[in-house]
Amino acid sequence: MLVYIHVPFCSTRCRYCAFYSSPLGRGVDPVSSPAVRDYVDTLFMELAHWGDRLGGSPVQTVFFGGGTPSLLPPRVIALVMERLGRYFTLVPKAEVTLEANPESLRGGHRVAQYLEAGVNRLSIGIQSLDEGMLRMLGRPHKAQDSLHAAFLAREAGCANINVDLMWGLPGQSVRQWLQTLKDVMRMSPDHISAYGLTLEPGTPLELDVEEGHLMLPPERDQNIMFMEGAALLEQHGYLHYEISNFARMGFQCRHNLGYWEGEDYLGLGPSATSTIGGRRWTNPASQKAWDVRTREGSLGQDVEELTPQTRVLELLMLRLRTTRGLRVKAYREMTGRDFVRDHQRLVQALHENGLIRIRNGYLRLTRSGMLVSNSILSNLFARTREVLRHGLAPGARPDAVPSAGVGSGSLGEALLAENSAAQTSPVPQPGQGEGQGPVENVMAPAGVLGHKRKPARKEPEIRAVQWPRA
Structure with missing residues (x-):
């Protein structure tokens, strides 16, 4: 935690x-x-x-x-x-x-x-x-x-x-x-x-x-x-x-x-957000109201139960912020669906425009892709909502905590492995050393997590990309 x-x-x-x-x-x-x-x-x-x-x-x-x-x-x-x-x-x-x-x-x-x-x-x-x-x-x-x-x-x-x-x-x-x-x-x-x-x-x-x-x-x-x-x-x-x-x-x-890896977090103090066990709540953004709630013992009562769709969207948003990127098997574990099959036209357009790289079962944004990450995520979210509109596939585990290993077996992962042959550099892996240091208090990105965030730039459009329709 x-x-x-x-x-x-x-x-x-x-x-x-x-x-x-x-x-x-x-x-x-x-x-x-x-x-x-x-x-x-x-x-x-x-x-x-x-x-x-x-x-x-x-x-x-x-x-x-x-x-x-x-x-x-x-x-x-x-x-x-x-x-x-x-x-x-x-x-x-x-x-x-x-x-x-x-x-x-x-x-x-x-x-x-x-x-x-x-x-x-x-x-x-x-x-x-x-x-x-x-x-x-x-x-x-x-x-x-x-x-x-x-x-x-x-x-x-x-x-x-x-x-x-x-x-x-x-x-x-x-x-x-x-x-x-x-x-x-x-x-x-x-x-x-x-x-x-x-x-x-x-x-x-x-x-x-x-x-x-x-x-x-x-x-x-x-x-x-x-x-x-x-x-x-x-x-x-x-x-x-x-x-x-x-x-x-x-x-x-x-x-x-x-x-970014979806771990549970406890937020203390006025306006702080917590997410534990698929439940999310936010303290009042007022010291007085926070004090009253605390003294009443009524903290964490206005709880949001995270839906399977919200969990999937957060997986995409948080993992694609990092240069390690999204492990497509994690998407399959949570939805029972194949990521590349669900988003094939969008993935192809992004890859052809040099906005993503695909290697060893991971999809990540290039530096150019980071410049337009809001636009990419907006299109990705729209398509994901569409494919999940009728529910998750049988065997899906929306509460799964994706592991770090790279598996194989899905069509999407086969496509990713095939495309990776054109890549010449490995995906950077976040280190696991001790005593590391936020964002810095990114802390988590705004919008989905509702946590404190640092100012982030307004992202320009790359007009050469023709976004596929969902």
Whole structure:
């Protein structure tokens, strides 16, 4: 099981942010904030609530996301980890990630204290190293704070560091973006999450663009940012293992990999989502309402039972985000149907346009395919809904947890094996090293999982593709 803990507090709300958060104001000491104290009390009650119901469950990863979790003092993080260990079973070398803003890590002792509290992975929200971009985004730190934070984290002994970056920003050029990547790589992070900007409705940044005060880069430039940025990172030893995520070998984020592989996860805190045993629920996106629900013992009552169709669609969406891709046998196990037979015309069109690669029973998006992943998934979902409209085939197991092995036997897999002869490079495999590091708090993609997500780019269409009709 994965555990996500949403810490809603931040010093100021960034101009692009649409997540649930509670700005405390710059210079406010979180320790003296009644809202923070109430949050911690309620979080402990929520932990006890789920400890009674899920007690002893093994926990592979813990992720403190926000908001700005590094506003919480290290001693509070230590207490949360102690409670987690009391109610659940933290596996040896469990990955424990803390999201942090650079300015909140001033003073090397603070990083050391987080490490002593049980954190073994830091995710630093740099976003940009350009002062103008930081002001435009409403970030509360300066570029020098980012460089200093990364240095302090290493000096304190943190062996697993991620940095979050954003591209496709208003006024940003391809040259600026590539220079940002070069500067960040000099900091030697173990993991880099690079998100294209999505303008969330109603945010100040979206309004500025809508009213013409700011201009997004041309679509062609955004495409180049993604393609050349990914190539640059791979040239310097970062494996491109998910659409927005790059890691040195052995440092892939285990928490996010768990999401993408369909593992159960427990979400704690206001607005956090949980999915356990095919049941999904979301906490109220209000600290007060979350507190009331917790005190009443009524958490997790508004439950969504995941339908077989939803399970299949999530399998497609989550697996195709990764460079490992979709194992077609998993589709057959869940539906009793053959993937390539169901989607033959679409698969052929995507393959001919260089948007997918097929090898050894796996179908994955190429880098060009990642650029239009929303369009690909939209067409794939439409066809999948059509073929599943009359139900699953006999023998289907929609609740099956697909294994990692590659089997054979279906016509679709035979076609995939046949097509793979034209491929010259193997499908990259996510590593299984210890102490890896989210998205970074991708955490899971929005829309289907309803979990916190980072801004993702608006994807351009490739007009050369003639989408087959369902």
